[in-house]
Amino acid sequence: MPAPDVAALLSELERSEPVAAEHARTAVDWLTGGEPLETITELTVCEFLWYTLPTKISGDRPAIARALGRLLMLGGLHRYAARCSSSTTSHILRAYARHGEDAGMAAYQSALDTTGVLPPDVPELRWSSIMGPEELGAHGACSAALELAIVSGELTPRSPARQDLTRRWLTEPRAELGGDNWLQRVQGERLNRWVLGRGTPWRELAQPFEVRLHAPVPAPGGTHLEVLRWLLEAGCRTGGVPLTQRHNFARSVLAESPWSAEELTAVREVAEGQMDALRRAGRRLVTTPAGQRLLGDPDLLWEAMSTALLAPAPGESGLRASAREVALMLLADGAAADRDRITAVIDCAEWQTFEIDASLAELGRRLDAFGLRAGGRLTPAGRSAVLAALRSHALRPRQYVNPT
DSSP: OOOHHEEEEHHHHHHHHHHHHHHHHHHHHHHTTOOOOOOOOHHHHHHHHIIHHHHHHOSSSHHHHHHHHHHHHHHOOOHHHHHHHHHHHHHHHHHHHOHHHHHHHHHHHHHHHHHSSOOOOOOBOOSSOOHHHHHHHHHHHHHHHHHHHHHTTTTTTTTTHHHHHHHHHHHHHOOGGOOOOOHHHHHHHHHHHHHHTTHHHHHHHHTHHHHHHHOOOOOOOOSSTTTHHHHHHHHHTTTTTEEESSSOOOOHHHHHHSSHHHHHHHHHHHHHOOOOEEEEESEEEEEEEEHHHHOOHHHHHHHHHHHTTTTOOOOOOHHHHHHHHHHHHHHTOOOOOOHHHHHHTTTTOOOHHHHHHHHHHHHHHHHTTTOEEEEEEEOOOHHHHHHHHHHHHSOOOOOOOOOO
């Protein structure tokens, strides 16, 4: 069956409903961006009706939605036409009109979730809210695959198997990508943006890491996670880890542990503050559900520990986080992470140097907690942890910043 021709459909509609044809022309231009009508999907239709139309197009929006529905019906795209005249679309457009953009956006997101065509986050990839071209392509391809599976009856919109299909679609090599898979394309795009995103000094330092961080960094052998594992196991016992009235470790804990109070405290601070693996409950320290998952998966434990090296402290400024990134790159290259080199890369004002010092002190505490450096230099395990931390940070999803 030949693909519907937009110009022919508009001409046919214009003969019977000239006003509707004009509305439909406006809608289809926004919907397709000049591409053939066959390229649209349920996701693109829903995003147009529930976001683009009410936030970017003026005029009689319900009439524009109905006119688009007539055009799609003429083209034989009945499922998509039904979205245009659905009660859900009417409800969302009313929410925008009567209660403002925040209410409309909330209704849009809620309705989109119920369709089942929004690709879920998977362990390999959390989707960004700000996507580059490769990620947009991956997201659209996964959504189309989900739509096909739902329409064919293979999946329901609420099926947990949607995650399995998304993972498969992301990780299978594809001829149209030259043998790559979508996950590789997205990760390559994010790495490249991380390298290029912050000016010339940053780019010169980060450029060699684009290759070094291309593949996952395997966990090295050694004892650097033993203190953390011991604390997590102790926190799983009945009653957890006993604490004093001032919330320090009780004497019984120190007597049982092969490590000093300073070593236990250093690891506890990271496990509580950056890993969400331990939490205080009254005068005891207990392992959280997240911490219990870490105990059952050595690779996940390694990933969580390395990621914690760059995790923000509560209320921490972006300058301090950037300073730690630069420091880790310098350390991974075998150089000293001194304040002057860091300030040259991130171009901070002289009065902000105290922020750099605080950031370096915090980084030192985290590295020392797990025995990842000796004599100011990274150990072999420390170098692996630093590369893993940088990779995780570079590949994180880009999200809009909420000013509140």
